[in-house]
Amino acid sequence: MNTSHAQFQAAFVDALFAPREWVAPRLRQLVEQPAFAVYRNTVMKGCIDALEANFPVVVRLVGHEWFRAAAAVHVAAETPRNGCMLTYGERFADFLRDFEPAAGLPYLPGVAQLDALWRESHAAQDAPVLDATGLSLVDPEAIARLKAQPHPSARWAWFDAQPVFSIWSRNRHGANNSFDADASESSGLLWQGEGALLTRPADTVCWCALPKAGCVFLDACRAGLPLADAAERAQAVEPAVDLAALFATLLRAGAFAGDTHTFAPTGGAS
16 A cells, blocks of 8 residues: 555545535545445444444443434544454543533433443453363462453453442343432432442353452452452551452452463562
8 A cells, every 4th residue: 555545535535524625635526426425324323323332331321312312422533443343432431521511410420331341341351261170270379479361351340439340230231220319219229339240150141340449459460469458558548358268259240360370479470
């Protein structure tokens, strides 16, 4: 591919999404053709359709028409970066944080983030899962010095101010037609921070609530710290955390990769 061809392709893509007055002069004659308008609309619709498929809980909360109107604004600013539309919308949560019509829905960017994490978990590489049986083969005195790598499908997030995970999980299951923030108290929803863990230990993405200490623990494991150091960091943010129960929850969820052979002692390969 020569440079002029590459430049034309880039300008053509820009013309699909940019306002007409911003189109490069050499393409204006092409843009004025009726067939180009049809092609532009088809591409835009495809991108909006992809976002609608990729963020099902956001759609459920705001409705089809609101979502597609917001998605059109996002598509104009963020064109797809590759042909895999399953990954399209990497910055949609950030877009919603600055999108004025969503200002009254402070939990919406977090919900979009969890929709994106679900896709990442779904598409992640397969790998063996560490379970309690495999861990039982390790000398108990050595466990604290070992390093556990999060499973490739493990995704987690902490949300400081809103019950984002509860909102997302209720609507992901389809329990309600919508979430009414004004009805949160009557629905038993506590308006406080929450964490979430998503894993795919087998063929299906699973999720559960996770305390802040759990998110910090997994952050430390991802950074290659030994379990003892990860536990110390978790306890620093939640002094009352039951570390044994937390670790058991992570094991049951399939949050760690491999078996005892993939565990690395301190100072070894992680």
